[in-house]
Amino acid sequence: MNAHDLRNDFPVLSDPKLIYLDSAASSLKPQVVMDAMDEYYANYGVNVHRGVYNLSYVATTKYEEARQQVASFINASFHEIVFTRGASSALNLIASSYGLNNLGPDDEIIVSELEHHSHVLPWQNVSRITGAKLIYVPLNEEGRITTENVKKVLSTNTKIVALTYVSNVMGYITPIKEIIHLAHEVGAVVSVDAAQATPHMTVDVQELDCDFLAFSGHKMLGPTGVGVLYGKRHLLDAMPPIEFGGDMNDNVNKYDASWKEVPYKFETGTPPIAEVIGLGKAISYLQAIGLDNIHHHEQELHDYVVSKMEAIDGVEIYNKTAETGVISFNLSGVHPHDAVTFFDQENICMRAGHHCAQLVIKWLEVAATLRVSFYIYNTKDDADRFIEVLHQARDFFTEMGF
Numbered sequence: 398m399n400a401h402d403l404r405n406d407f408p409v410l411s412d413p414k415l416i417y418l419d420s421a422a423s424s425l426k427p428q429v430v431m432d433a434m435d436e437y438y439a440n441y442g443v444n445v446h447r448g449v450y451n452l453s454y455v456a457t458t459k460y461e462e463a464r465q466q467v468a469s470f471i472n473a474s475f476h477e478i479v480f481t482r483g484a485s486s487a488l489n490l491i492a493s494s495y496g497l498n499n500l501g502p503d504d505e506i507i508v509s510e511l512e513h514h515s516h517v518l519p520w521q522n523v524s525r526i527t528g529a530k531l532i533y534v535p536l537n538e539e540g541r542i543t544t545e546n547v548k549k550v551l552s553t554n555t556k557i558v559a560l561t562y563v564s565n566v567m568g569y570i571t572p573i574k575e576i577i578h579l580a581h582e583v584g585a586v587v588s589v590d591a592a593q594a595t596p597h598m599t600v601d602v603q604e605l606d607c608d609f610l611a612f613s614g615h616k617m618l619g620p621t622g623v624g625v626l627y628g629k630r631h632l633l634d635a636m637p638p639i640e641f642g643g644d645m646n647d648n649v650n651k652y653d654a655s656w657k658e659v660p661y662k663f664e665t666g667t668p669p670i671a672e673v674i675g676l677g678k679a680i681s682y683l684q685a686i687g688l689d690n691i692h693h694h695e696q697e698l699h700d701y702v703v704s705k706m707e708a709i710d711g712v713e714i715y716n717k718t719a720e721t722g723v724i725s726f727n728l729s730g731v732h733p734h735d736a737v738t739f740f741d742q743e744n745i746c747m748r749a750g751h752h753c754a755q756l757v758i759k760w761l762e763v764a765a766t767l768r769v770s771f772y773i774y775n776t777k778d779d780a781d782r783f784i785e786v787l788h789q790a791r792d793f794f795t796e797m798g799f
Contacts, residue, residue, distance in 0.1 A: 398690045400776045406682075407774055416779045417748040421565050421593060421723055421770035423615045426679075430618060433678040434671040444667055446644055458669055463677030464660075467625055470680050471610070472601045477633065479626040479660040480673055484592040485515035487611035488627035491588050492519030494636040495609070496557060499586075502528030504556040507585075509534045509542050510756040511564040511571075517756065520559055524616060524690040529556070536760060540564075541719065542571045547579060555585040562600070562610075563593035566754045566766065567716040568699070568723030570594075574605050582607070592616055596772070597695060597721055599688045602627055619679035623672035626663070630747070633659040640665040656795065691773055696724030698771040698780055705784045711791055715761055722771030726792060730799040733765045739790045745783060 398462045407426040416424055445457040445688035468478045471692070481487040496519070506520050506529050524531045532555070535546045536613065542560060551558075558580040558698070562573050577587045588609040594600055602610055607794050609632070614623040628636075638645055638656055642665040647655040656662035663743035683691070699722050706712050711729040740747055748768040751758040758765060769783065 398686050398694055398773065400694065400774055403686075404774045404776070406647045410774060412744075414744045416745045416775075416782055417684075418745060418771065418775065418779070418783065420596075420616070420771040420772035420775075421436075421752075421768065422748055423621070423741065424596065424772055426620065426675075427618055427682055429682060430620065430675045430678045432571070434620060434675040435667050437674050444655050445670055446661075456670060459564050459674050459677075460668070463673045466677040466680050467579065470600075470684070471595070471627060472603045473627050474630065476659050477602075479628065479633070479663045480668055481611075481624040481625035481626050481663075482622060482669070484590065484611045484613035485624070488515050488588070488590060489519045490626055490639060490754050491609045491611070491628070492523050494640045494663075495586070495632065496523035497519065497526060498637060500527045500529040500556055501723075503554060504529040505546070505552065505554045506530070506557040507532045507534055507550055507555055507580075508559050509561070510536055510760045511540070511542060511569070511667055512559070512754065512756065513565055513590060513592070514753045514755070516561060516588070517561055534560075537756075539569075540567050540760065541569050541758065542576070543571050544575045544579065549581055551579060551585070553583055555580065555583050557588065557793060558585050559588040559590075561590045561593070563591075563597070563721055564754075565593050565723070566725050566752050566757050568593075568719030568721040568725070568770075569597070569716065570598075570720045573607070577606050593721070593723075595682070596691075597688070598692045604623065606724075608632055614676040614679065617676075617679055617782070618682055619676040620669075620672040622721050623669045623676050625676075628659075630659065633663075637663045637712060638665070642666050656685065663776055686773060692721075694773065695771045696720060698722055698775060698777070699724060701777065702769070702771075702780050702784065705780075706787065707785075709787060711789055711795070712787070714765060722775075723768065724770075725766040725768045727763060727766055728794060731790075731794045733767045736767055736790055739793060740786055743784055743786045745787070788796065 441452045441455045445460045586608045589607045591612045595612040610627040615621040645665045715725045737749035
């Protein structure tokens with residue numbers, strides 16, 4: 398892949414001075430994704446499933462073709478793909494439908510301090526309602542989830558293991574396949590937050606053997622407002638819907654109703670049609686580049702930048718050994734919000750805060766961190782410019798007495 402050439406596909410990067418280093422929050426969108434969505438609105442912008450006229454047939458065909466694209470992308474089957482508003486919505490669906498209906502006071506839910514709020518707060522809610530106990534897998538000295546530490550907390554009472562595939566703060570890849578195997582040995586069901594994995598690496602749900610997996614469109618070149626829940630068919634079949642309304646029902650009587658088969662019983666009302674079509678186009682774009690190429694590119698940028706950062710006094714890096722394009726760090730004595738403002742004045746977009754993952758920030762014993770995250774459109778020139786401005790920021794705040 399050639400990141401310099403790919404930049405031309407992203408209209409926002411027509412400004413050569415702009416350096417975007419916040420893809421872990423939301424990726425930029427290539428023109429082809431916007432074109433696919435515009436085509437829907439301009440040429441057949443009608444509802445799906447309900448209409449018997451041709452435009453509705455075209456819209457439905459495009460929508461369901463995108464579902465098959467998503468299924469093939471993660472090696473799932475068509476009926477195991479549920480479209481949601483985002484990864485957060487998908488993770489909440491798992492907790493609210495499966496968790497609330499299958500857990501009780503004697504059960505345990507394993508989570509970690511690396512989790513995004515969207516993957517710990519829903520299980521906190523399940524714990525409060527059902528009485529099931531939340532158990533945190535200890536992180537090792539680097540802040541990683543390890544199989545050894547998972548073994549320490551797994552028991553016959555474990556019914557749910559809910560872990561991130563890739564941390565949005567630390568950039569570490571969880572040994573999720575091995576953990577899933579261990580969890581299944583004690584009869585536990587595994588929910589995987591793959592929002593930071595699917596944009597950057599090959600994800601195969603059959604190889605992983607995960608029970609549930611969720612990701613969002615906007616982190617992988619797709620539009621906002623759409624996400625994906627993968628679930629094993631027998632689990633989805635047994636789960637009740639948590640939202641009710643148009644298009645998810647089969648037969649409605651005055652006092653009861655029946656539901657359509659999966660995935661449709663979970664897709665209430667008019668779905669995000671244009672967004673789903675845009676997500677399908679984003680997947681095609683990523684597959685044309687190759688997920689292995691993307692992962693290699695980001696890893697190279699991460700390692701290159703970390704090697705430069707280590708030579709700068711007053712820079713504390715929290716994830717030097719991360720296997721992805723995420724770098725979390727701080728300037729000693731400088732609040733991240735002050736530092737990120739300096740970078741913004743130099744046209745570098747990056748993140749400061751707790752990144753919707755306060756537990757790991759507290760584990761690091763800091764108030765917040767700075768975070769850069771590389772993606773397919775970032776170049777070595779971007780990396781060098783970031784290092785240049787980092788030197789300038791360190792000098793500026795040192796002169797100011799920080």
